[in-house]
Amino acid sequence: MQRAAHKVLTAAAEMVAGDIYFLPRHGEYLICFDCQGLHYEYRRVPHTEGQKMINYLKFNSDMSLTEKRRPQLGAWQFKHADQTIHCRLSAVGDYRDRESLVIRLLYPHAQLKQGYFFADQWQRISQACQQRGLVLFAGPMGSGKTTAMYHFARQLTGKMVLCIEDPIEIQEERFLQIQVNDRADMTYEQLLRVALRHHPDVFIIGEIRDTGTAQIAVRAALSGHLVLSTVHARNVYGVYQRLVNLGVDEQELGQVLNLISYQRLLPTIQGDQRVLFDQVVGWDQEALRRPQAGMTTEWRENLARCQQAGWITPQTVATFQEG
Known part of the structure; x- marks a missing residue:
């Protein structure tokens, strides 16, 4: 067997x-x-x-x-x-x-880095992770959000990184990793409260999924930590709406939000997959006024660039037009 x-x-x-x-x-x-x-x-x-x-x-x-x-x-x-x-x-x-x-x-984080379309998008995330604040990753299951988070956290040398996940997906000996266990009354919210006493420099929160986790994540970012986490939303604009619906104060979110990065794995003509990001830097005052908005203009422009470069087919462009 x-x-x-x-x-x-x-x-x-x-x-x-x-x-x-x-x-x-x-x-x-x-x-x-x-x-x-x-x-x-x-x-x-x-x-x-x-x-x-x-x-x-x-x-x-x-x-x-x-x-x-x-x-x-x-x-x-x-x-x-x-x-x-x-x-x-x-x-x-x-x-x-x-x-x-x-x-x-x-898969290994190195494989993801080699598989992006545009280097400036990767660099944008790297720069956002050099500052204190909140960096959020969105995208469907299997799009590589957790792999991306761990890659950028590994680049932060000399920092104490604390991870809270359900379950731990990637083992990293250099990080302090804590796993959610609802049966033992170890929820995201409760573990985050305890973790703050460990005074880490960086938090990785597997997923912001409820009001308590969302508010503590923002509070940790307000107190000077870098917080990396994922949020389930259909696009970058949906992340804003999701956090506000979870009770996050708009002014506090505006103070701490460094970057929202939505990602998809696109099949290429060469037969492999590469990551295309849709990103919004910082607080977008107009985002909450258009909760039904789809992808950004940059997303559609980048899809067209990928097709013109001979990386993806017109069918792929049509399939991923809305993320």
């Missing part, structure tokens, strides 16, 4: 798949990959073999082997082509008590 599981992981990594799915079917398991939003069937295996592979992966991810119905989360890493790929696992049983497993693959 170890060889079989690693064969699946290796095949997914070679395709730069974002997710691996073990899906129960009648008497068998379907193993498929998600690549650039498209699903590819890798193979089908007998149910017994599929369950053994799932058990092997769960065991290595510190998940309970006896629990096959309730949701479980785990983390692991493996080596591929001299690179360490981090895995985030999620298991749950269906109504027939047949277990499914999804593995999110998180």
Whole structure:
């Protein structure tokens, strides 16, 4: 099972798949990959073999082997082509008590840096991270937000970096990493309150998802910290609206906000993926007056530049026109 599981992981990594799915079917398991939003069937295996592979992966991810119905989360890493790929696992049983497993693959930060379209966008984030304040990353799942956050945090030499995530996705020995555990009453909000007493220079907050976390993140930025976090929103303008809806004071947000960076992974004609950013620097007074606005003018101009340079197809431009 170890060889079989690693064969699946290796095949997914070679395709730069974002997710691996073990899906129960009648008497068998379907193993498929998600690549650039498209699903590819890798193979089908007998149910017994599929369950053994799932058990092997769960065991290595510190998940309970006896629990096959309730949701479980785990983390692991493996080596591929001299690179360490981090895995985030999620298991749950269906109504027939047949277990499914999804593995999110998180690739090295160096791979992301090599895969951007425009260097000035990357530099803009780097400059924002040199200042105290709030830097926010947005984009759909699998777009590389966490990988980007960790890359820029690693560049901050001589700084004490404290991470709070649910779960920890990327292991970094130089950072103090704390994991959310709701069952142990260790929520984002509670951990942030405790973490402030450690006097870090930089916070990485896995996700601003509720009022308490949003307000403490802004408060930490106001008190002189650099705070990096993600926010679920469809575009950069949606991030403003999301934070205000979570109760963040507009004037305080205006004081601390360095940059909002929305990102997507675009398939290229060469067959790989590159990151295109849509960014707004600092506080945009007009943003809250247009909550339904889509992407910025710069986003559409950059899409056109990518097509003119022969990097992406007209179909890709049409697909990603609205982010």
